[in-house]
Amino acid sequence: MAERLDRPVLDVSSLPTVHFGTHSLTWWGIMGMMAIEGTVFVLMIASYFYLHSRSVEWPPHRNPPDLMWGTVNLALFLISAIPSEWYRRRARKGDLKAVQIGLVLVSLFGLAILGVRYLELLHLNTDWSIDAYGSAVWTLMGLHILHLVTDLVDTIVLTVLFFTSLVEGKRFMDAEENAAYWYFVVGFWIPIYLVIYWAPRWLHA
């Protein structure tokens, strides 16, 4: 429905309505969220090391967290990047089947990781109320769990949506952004894993 005006016009009617990456508004929103949450993580890690600098023994009077389950989760996270990247690229082409499969796979990975995360918590070898070390370890873990759980719920909802008749171009944009956010959760696990599991082993107060 073009209007006729007696002045020069800039006609934008042929511009795309489905576009990915930096072209999408919600992509920028997700990046903003990553910046915010990333800063929270960085400051929490800094707090961990600050408390360490004020201590004589680290961890105080106990063993560092057991390595096994944390490392299992690290492996699961890293492997989950494969289906995630696959469906992200297929989403840009509008490949419905691939996105459906990919989302289901990543959801399953997420559930497995959540289960292993529970085992990690049982093997941290500390309680949060004993001292500042315990509080710092549990809070760092807790922040990551918060992101893991919210991203998992997001992913599952999106997965369900992709099996309905509500699929449209915008949903493929959401799929790409969902993959990007999963990378954030995976990506931040690497330094947090190193801090919780390896920092006490490498630093002897």
Add this chain to the structure above:
Amino acid sequence: MITTKVATETQLTEEELRKALQLERIWQEPRGFVGWFKAVHHTTIGMRYVVTAFIFFLLAGLLAGAMRLQLAFPEAHFLSNDKYNQFFTMHGSTMMFLFAVPMMFEALSVYLVPLMVGTRNIAFPRLNAYSYYLYVFGGIMFYVAFLCNTGADRGWFAYVPLSGPDYGVGKRADFWAQLITFTEVSALAVAVEIIVTVFRLRAPGMSLNRIPIFVWGQVIVAFMVIFALPGVVLSSTMLLLDRTCGTQFFNPSVGGDVLLYQHLFWWFGHPEVYLIFIPGTAVVSTIVTTFSRRHIFGYLVLVLSLVSTGFIAFGLWVHHMFATGIPQIAESYFTGASMMIAIPTGVQIFCWIATMATGKVVLRTPMWWAIGFFFVFVMGGLTGMFLASVPTDLQVHDTYFVVAHFHYVLIGGAVFPLFGAIFYWFPKVTGRMLSEPLGQLSFWLFFIGFNVTFFPMHLVGLRGMPRRVYTYEPGMGWTLLNQIESSGYILLFLSVSILLWNVYRSLRRGRIAGPNPWHAGTLEWATTSPPPHYNFLHLPTVNGREALWDAAPNQPVVVGLSEDSRQILTTRSLDAEPDGREELPSPSIWPFLAALATTAAFIGSIFTPWGITIGSVPVAITMIGWFWPKKQAADRRRAREIWQND
């Protein structure tokens, strides 16, 4: 030649009239009681922010009045020590968390930025609504606690261990910490919206070097919010965890550290004051430009100054901790940085004065407030030098000298520009002019009253009066100065009352403003007053930094957006060339419901650690409802999709 050709009823062609009615139908806000809770337009939400933040300003001002009455006489018994401690904490917390940032950043940017960049609505409109509801629910929670004698009473920054589980008895500090949670989520959400709006929704032709200084200021603040707020997120979370779950972050006997709290808090706390001040400078730049009748002098250095202020602000925080025994090398660095930040601020001041000196100054009420800003803010900035230098800081820190300093910079740097902004934009928002004589009267009463109230505080601080004291002994030499300060309050009270009267009267009987009563240059003046819900009949394109002053004789307008949906144009970040079209969401009840669920979770967690875990379920449900698409809309969009070619 000013091109302010805008769509007003009398000048519309038939075609334009049809388009206006169609756009109104698509973009209108829902009516009725329930409809109020579904609103998503930025001017609606922006107005709510303005009104709510101003109410909090008035409440905090009344609290200050009671404080001044108590301090007018040595060993007075008007307020008990416990009440006074609650009053000064509520005053500070309200001003900082419920007024200053929500007004200077959220209210002003939400209302004005989408108009100034030439688009139809803010990015993420439902998130915008959600952020407002969270803000107002947090404020209500805070004051309900206060009315139940559980008001926060540990100072607006609530240092540990005083606010911790051992010495912060009851739930007072929990309500304070949770207030932070509400207001921080709200501010962070708006920050993301502003960044996306400014980078992706600008009118074609509005390249980076043509963005209004006001918008630059607000987007820089948005970036600062993103990196600064996490500090207080963590400090208040750790405080809540220590108080409710038995963590030991701040317990020195088991490895905790009281300074960890201060570092995390001030990492946020110092940038916070710039979150308040930079929008003030953004307003001053705008008013000085319009009322000097020329492009602002030094646009590039002004932008660079704002950016560098934003960065340097993150390197100053330890100057709030000079008395704690920081190693000298660290102190030297923070002194240097604290003094260095005066350079970009000075650059701004000199550019503004240069603009006025080489322009044709028009003196109307907004300009008076801007001039008042100079007198007050510059004094505050200069007293900051005493605080930047460690030795002098160790004498004036935590005394009334610093109370004077921060009131000069905050009231000078934010409230004066805010009142200027009110007089400047009231015609745009309401369609009527405020009374100029009443405006002058409020200005002079405020300017004089402010100085009478706050200048003596420098002196009484140098005479040894510490801050946060509910009373003082006679014979200290402080009584007369305190009485002068308290009498100044009366003038401030009168001034604000006259302002409110001016607003009330002008809403009914003010002179009709028309689209551009100040003949200003930015895009918000290119539409009717008040703006319609679709903002602009024709989305504009831009030819220069002052869109209206620099417009070509026949500046093109944008056509080709769908007229039966909320479709907007997205443009490229650097040069604002047209890039794509996206559909913004329509009004919805979900943001309100999600805010209710979030509020329940946050307040619940004060009373039980399970509050978050159980509370997260309704939050998840409401957010799924929010995100879940409508079939009809999805089908419509799918039918008309144009995919980008990779």
Add this chain to the structure above:
Amino acid sequence: MMILAVPGFPGNQTSLNPVGPGASHIEFEFSLIFWITCAVYCIVLLGLVIAVARRRHSLETIPEPLATNEPTERLTRRSVTAAVAVTVVLLFIMLIGSFQTGRALGDMNQEDALPIEIYGHQWWWEVRYPNNEAYKIVETANEIHVPVGVPIRFSGTSRDVIHSFWAPNVSGKRDLLPGYKAEFVWQVDQPGRWRGQCAEYCGLQHAHMSFEIVAETKEQFAEWLSNQAKSSVQPSTPQATRGQQVFMTHACVLCHSIRGTSAGSRNGPDLTHLASRATIAAGTLPDTVGNLGGWILNAQSIKPGCRMPPNQLSGSELQDLLAYLETLK
């Protein structure tokens, strides 16, 4: 400075009346910054007033916006650059001044410094003069005697929340933080009683947490110190003896210590030499019999929220107790 000249100001508890090297160094830096900032303020605001006053159009209309011309812009650019350059230079001067003052404070003479320990409590100051010989250790509260002209090495911490130890005539403040040991050097060169007050909000009675630095000659100080080290005077009159009994059989012993008796609690101030002090309740009231009586009966009415509960004593019990306490010189 002028502020001192204004009537009603005793010159006590102010940084503008330095009585020692610490406050003197700081006052120099203060003056430097004061004069520079005063000059800057006047010049900048003058510039503003001139810029605004040169209006060249009528008051009613709002004129068209100006186009800017290059020669004016060039001149303006130069002026703004010059102003910024001057700003940088002045900032540099203040920065150097700041570092110099900091260094001077850090370099203060510490030879043969007298050690004193300060412990912040809600809402009083525990003062301890350590000594290698245990019988010479002095513990007192709120009143800190020091010899004139001798460096004092304070070390301090808090027993509860953050407090701040500040006597502006002598030096800048230092926060006392739980979990940290603060160490700082002060020196008083002028004899007198110099008032200080807690400068970090610490709860209900932050407003009434003062102390006094009593600076006296070396001889007077030595005499005071050796008296303070002595055990308490044993009551010599029947009334005082009864008074001691009242003390020992009431709540007093739960918080207060009097060396030489069985009262040894450290919760509240040490009272061994209570009668030698000029004030009670951390500088809130002069130490007179009347004030002391009122304080003992109901401290809450004078300093609401403080840790001392009201005490139910009959008239005669109170008189006996006061008679005893008066002997504790």
